Amino acid sequence: MTGPDYDHFCQLVRRRSGLVLTPEKAYLVSSRLAPVARAEGLGSVEALLTKLRTGAPEALLQRVVDVMATHESYFFRDAGPFEQLSVSVLPPLIAARQAQRSLRIWCAACSSGQEPYSVAMILTEMRHLIPGWKLDILATDMSAPILRKAEAGLYNDFEVNRGLSEERRARWFRREPDGWRVSPTLRQMVRFQPHNLLQGSAGLGVFDVVFCRNVLIYFDVDTKRQVLDQLRRALAPDGSLLLGSAETVLGVSDAVEPVPGLRGLYRPARGLARSA
Ligand SMILES: C[S@@+](CC[C@H](N)C(=O)[O-])C[C@H]1O[C@@H](n2cnc3c(N)ncnc32)[C@H](O)[C@@H]1O
Missing domain, CATH: 3.40.50.150 (Vaccinia Virus protein VP39)
Known part of the structure; x- marks a missing residue:
């Protein structure tokens, strides 16, 4: 996954969260965005990326930034x-x-x-x-x-x-x-x-x-x-x-x-x- 829609998405995520996405993370992006694309009734992650570039509601922008964050945590992590x-x-x-x-x-x-x-x-x-x-x-x-x-x-x-x-x-x-x-x-x-x-x-x-x-x-x-x-x-x-x-x-x-x-x-x- 490359191209202007993907680049726009990486910039969106970085601007809103600081999280850095690179072309090597395309697989991760794709697997995390697939459920969001389905929930939006879109046929593919590519269609979601296009929607994000051409005008998406604030709630959807927040949702896609959120799914790109890693939320791993546990009690007394690393002791x-x-x-x-x-x-x-x-x-x-x-x-x-x-x-x-x-x-x-x-x-x-x-x-x-x-x-x-x-x-x-x-x-x-x-x-x-x-x-x-x-x-x-x-x-x-x-x-x-x-x-x-x-x-x-x-x-x-x-x-x-x-x-x-x-x-x-x-x-x-x-x-x-x-x-x-x-x-x-x-x-x-x-x-x-x-x-x-x-x-x-x-x-x-x-x-x-x-x-x-x-x-x-x-x-x-x-x-x-x-x-x-x-x-x-x-x-x-x-x-x-x-x-x-x-x-x-x-x-x-x-x-x-x-x-x-x-x-x-x-x-x-x-x-x-x-x-x-
Ligand atoms: C891997 S978890 C770390 C949780 C906990 N601190 C730990 O060490 O177990 C990273 C968390 O950082 C949050 N996060 C990422 N970017 C952030 C930002 N710009 N501002 C606030 N929280 C952010 C994510 O939502 C995620 O819940």
């Missing part, structure tokens, strides 16, 4: 970042926030919610260290359908068995006819909100910890730099940023710097930190 959160990130923050007695955590590009619920489990398990504190976990994604799933907090057997210990599953989930529902305690702790990383972070406030994992890999270098700059602006001067295991800022941005020995953990660069 390390969550270990770092409880062992290296939260203890000094808790010591530093004794006067305010509040913590703000942002899961940017949270997909189906496993990441913010994992964070909520950790915070609740550390409750004895922060009794009565105001805890705010903001979870955002550009995709409205995936946010609806996240907010519902309902997972199938496969999803609930990925990354969760038996103890955590028993403590935090209830069996329902359609799957496993996250407990009301955790659901009340997480606020889900649509947000596109290309639109900056102004208006979201300042965070002590930002998770932005497994999304920068899909962006080009300029977009990564722009997003990292925005994330740094959203971080408290002593805040922490956690990126995915395949993501690095080296050669991309000096807005944040790696914490030696703690892979995937970053702090605002000295001299660039947001003024409190």
Whole structure:
């Protein structure tokens, strides 16, 4: 699949989401757009691409961008970042926030919610260290359908068995006819909100910890730099940023710097930190 309609589609997706599609991804594009073409009553993906170029309603534009995003996620993904959160990130923050007695955590590009619920489990398990504190976990994604799933907090057997210990599953989930529902305690702790990383972070406030994992890999270098700059602006001067295991800022941005020995953990660069 090549030609002006395909090029137009790639530009549409990049402009709206930052996701980079190349000619080599034609097979992926075709397989993800085929169900959308069928649902639109069109005979082929090519016909859908033409419709997208020559005039399509906003809802269809959003739908095709959404299906091109990868929503893969699981509880306590890669384990390390969550270990770092409880062992290296939260203890000094808790010591530093004794006067305010509040913590703000942002899961940017949270997909189906496993990441913010994992964070909520950790915070609740550390409750004895922060009794009565105001805890705010903001979870955002550009995709409205995936946010609806996240907010519902309902997972199938496969999803609930990925990354969760038996103890955590028993403590935090209830069996329902359609799957496993996250407990009301955790659901009340997480606020889900649509947000596109290309639109900056102004208006979201300042965070002590930002998770932005497994999304920068899909962006080009300029977009990564722009997003990292925005994330740094959203971080408290002593805040922490956690990126995915395949993501690095080296050669991309000096807005944040790696914490030696703690892979995937970053702090605002000295001299660039947001003024409190
Ligand atoms: C692979 S998932 C990562 C989920 C989670 N952070 C994790 O590591 O398990 C990537 C998510 O990024 C979202 N996404 C892609 N581009 C985005 C953008 N420009 N703004 C906000 N979210 C975006 C997608 O909708 C998708 O849910």
